[in-house]
Every structure is written in structure tokens, then in C-alpha cells.
Amino acid sequence: MLVKRTPDLTYKDVTPKGLYMGRRNFLLGLLATSAAVAAYKRLPRVFAGPATGSVPQKINGVVKWPGSTTEAVTGEKDVTHYNNYYEFGTDKGDPARNAGNFVTTPWIVSVEGEVQKPRKFTMDEIMKLAPLEERIYRHRCVEGWSIVVPWIGYSLNTIVNLVQPKASARFVTFQSYYDPKQMPLGGSAGIELPYVEGLRLDEALNPLALLCVGMYGETLPNQDGAPVRMVIPWKYGFKSIKSIVKIKLVKDQPPTTWNIQNAHEYGFYSNVNPNVDHPRWSQKTERRLGGGFFAPRIPTQMFNGYEDQVASLYNGMDLKKYY
Amino acid sequence: MVPKFLNSIITSKWTKVPVFALCLVPLGILLWRGFHNDLGLNPVEFVEHATGDWILRFLVITLAITPLRKILHLPQLIRFRRMMGLFAFFYACLHFSTWLGVDRSFNWHDVLDDVAKRPFITVGFTGFVLMIPLAITSTAGWIRRLGGKRWQLLHRAIYLSGTAGVIHYYWLVKSDVRKPLEYAFVVGVLLAWRLWSWFTDRRKPSTVRVRQEEPTTAETM
Secondary structure, three states: OOOOOOOOOOHHOOOOHHHHHHHHHHHHHHHHHHHHHHHHHHHHHOOOOOOOOOOOOHHHHOOOOOOOOOOOOOHHHHHHHHOOOHOOOOOOHHHHHHOOOOOOOOOOOEEEOOEEEOOOHHHHHHHHHHEEEEEEEEOOOOEEEEEEEEEEEEEEEEHHHHOOOOOOOOOOEEOOOOOOOHHHHHHOOOOOOOEEEEEEHHHOOOOOOEEEEEEOEEEEEEHHHOOEEEEEOOOOHHHOOOOEEEEEEEEEOEEEEEEEHHOOOOOOEEEOOOOOOOOOEOOOOEEEOOOOOOOOOEEEOOHOOOOOHHHHHOOOOOOOOOO | OOOOOHHHHHHOOOHHHHHHHOOHHHHHHHHHHOOOOOOOOOOHHHHHHHHHHHHHHHHHHHHHHHHHHHHHHHHHHHHHHHHHHHHHOOOOOOHHHHHHHHHHHHHHHHHHHHHHHHHHHHHHHHHHHHHHHHHOOOOOOHHHHHHHHHHHHHHHHHHHHHHHHHHHHHHHHHOOOHHHHHHHHHHHHHHHHHHHHHHHHOOOOOOOOOOOOOOOOOOOO
């Protein structure tokens, strides 16, 4: 039997040398392209213009809160140009660069859940629910830096008591505003959005827990959580949720953003505690910002120095377990 | 294939001076900003991040020299490899001493605690320590003393340093891992190229196995 074989490859099928060599250049091209893409991705941040949205307004009739710390207040421009607000980018300078056009009017905060009188508050109403106080708090970030800030607001318990919690309410959960159109960088922040936070009800009712509408004598700048945020001075900064649209009283411990992202590193309580290390950095000391390059770190205080006011909330609790 | 003038620039004995000066620009910018109080609210973090970035960039440049020599047929690029590696080490020294002396104020108890207990510091410290013998043995005398083969084997430790640097960065960031992944991608490509060329070299007939970079002086290493 004759088998007719046709050679399936002839000389003309040989890959031209130029093409073959091209494979090496392809690798180079890949490198160059990825570098170009990386550079391009940074462009919008670089060229985002200055603020054109709402700018902070002076707040009149603010009373001085007697419990303020007497430590040196960190400079306003420093504080408002170095912070975390991942919806506007993950670099410390990003929020100030990118939040300028954030629209915060009109603004409604819904207070709901396990309450007798659920209610939606306009921003105007929130500004008038109680006398506004200026409270100078220490603010400690989980990353190991701290600042001293004159916030303006009143105790969260004012608004919680107004809606009359039911006996079944044991926790309070907060939700931030999130609009991917206004916050395009939120999609690559690496955390689930909208941002959510929570407190136990007794923590939320502690007078130190501040519903905050301003800082440095003015309404909040966009990058610091305009128009209304929480400030919880005895907890790490990420507990102090920004740009709140919903406050809900609930029966069970609610999920919180950083705990969802990495439960091993960020607990529900996240009280400032120099004796409980974060897995990636010691919490024994902190860098008080504004002191310049050679200022040494200072010891971190239990509950960020608010032990007298809040320690009783945690009587009998193992704070290593409930970090 | 490669323009002649490019080759003559690379081989000119005058090129090393401007390249050296260029490598000092990042330090110059840091000093300039430092003296003008322009390092932001957290200057220690700023300096740590800037020097850290430049370590990784110089490690990438160092690791890119061998592939570029082969792909672009520019063997003389080897003249710059030692300088690039030493600049990676130079910025690593700045990075490490800023952390040790300024960030931690030579608080040895805290420092040892950090190195032992924080994985991101452990891996970064390891990457730095591995660079020390490479910097010491970067001279022609040491190549002679060790012999080319052993010297080359030792200096492969830069693969570990580069990998450690990327992991250090990846473990440092809280959630936005894009920048560390960019470095991981580039370092990964550069290391994968070596694996690939080692593999294809082995499969070639032995007659064409010419090793252009057979070590004779520090320059050719």
C-alpha cells in the first residue's frame, strides 16, 4: 500500500528571523506598555483641579467644651491635607486633591431601625438639634500617627435619644455616602464600599462620641467627611466614619468595613490600646504630627487618654480578645 | 540594529559621571524639600516611602541590565550594573537608617521587637542584610578572590533582595495593592526572563553556548 506523504512544513513556512526576534522585543514592549499605563493612571490625580464644590463656611455661636485637651492643636492645613478617605484615593494627600467637587447639598441623614420614631434629618435640622460645641480631641490613627483637632458638634446621644431606641436595640450602625461617579477612585481602594461602621449602643451613648459637623471654626471640608461625620476619640481613627447618610439601631453586632477587609488586623472595638499590638506595627508609641522630622515618638495612652470617661464600658472584657 | 551613537555613548568613559549625578537627584530633591519644610505633615513617613521607592527602582534597573544587554545587543551596558546595584544599596542604607535612627530613635528594644514580630519588617530587613555582602564584594579584588563562578553565585542573592523588597511593600500597604503589584509584575518579568533564558540556553547545542559575560573584571560582572 502506497502512502503518499506530503511534507507539512516547507522552507517558506519558516518564521522570518525578524518575527522570531520580535518575541524579545515583545517582552520589552510589554514592560514599556505597563509602565506607560501605570503613568497614565496617575494623570487624572495630578491634573484634578482645585476645589470648585462647596467650601467650608464659618460656624457662629459655637460654645467651648470644658473637657478639651490643652495640648497644642495641629495646624489646620496640615490636618486637612493629610488623611485617609479611601473613596477619594488611598494616598494621604488624595482626599484634599480629589474631594473638591464632592456635592454635599442637599443632604439627608436617615435615623432608623430599632427605634420608636424613625426620622430623616436635613442638614439644617442637624445643625440645630443641640448647641454646637468646640471639642479639642486627640485623634489616633491605627497606622501610628496622631493629631490634635478642634472638632465642632454635639454628643451623638442627642440624636439617638430623639428617635427613642427600643429595648431591642443593642448596636448602632453607620453608613457613609458612596457614589462611584463622584468617587471614581473608590473602586480601586481595596475595601468594600459604602463604608460602614458600628458601635455598641452604650458606646454610642457615651457623651464623648461626637456627631461632628465642623472643625477649626468652620463646616467640615469635603475631604474630612463633609457634611457630617463621627469622631470617637478613644478608638482608632477608622472608626470615625465620614459623610454619614444612615444611622441604624440594630439587634446584632453589625459588620464594619475594615473588619470585613481584614478581621485579623481590625477588630470591631478597635479601642486605642498600647498593650495590644496590631500585627503589622506596635501600638505602644505614636508620632504626633507637626513636630518636624526629628521629633521622637510619644507613648500612646490607654483609650487615647480618655480612660476615665470610657474604661467602665469595658469592665470585665478581655481587650486582647475584643481588640 | 542599535544606532551606533547609542553604543558610543554607553562605552564613553565620560558617561558614568552624569549617570552617577543623575542617580543622586532623588536624594537632592529630598534634601531640598527637607530644607524648605516641604516634606508634608509626616516627613519621616515621606522620607521612608521616597527612599523605599528608589530602592525598588534601582533594584529593577539593576535586574534589567542583563536582559537589556541581550535583547538590545548592548553588552557594554554591563558597565553600569555595579553602579546601579550600589545605588540600590545606598538608598537602602538611607531607608534603613531613617527608620532606625529617626522613626525609632535607636530604641533597640522596639527595633528588635519589630524585626522579630512584624513580618513586613522581618522580610524588608532580610532583603537589606542580603545586600550588604553584595556591596562589599562588588570590587574587582573581591571577584578575583572569590573566583568568577562563586562570585556570580553569591550575587544571585539580589534576586532574593528584589523579591523581599516587593513583599515588604506588599505587606506594608493596608488595602490598595496596585503599586506593590506593579513592582511585583516588573520584578517577576525580569526574573522570569532569566529562568526562560537559562532554560533555552540549556537546550541549545553546546557549540553555541558562548557566555559573553565570563567574568574578568568588576566592569564585566
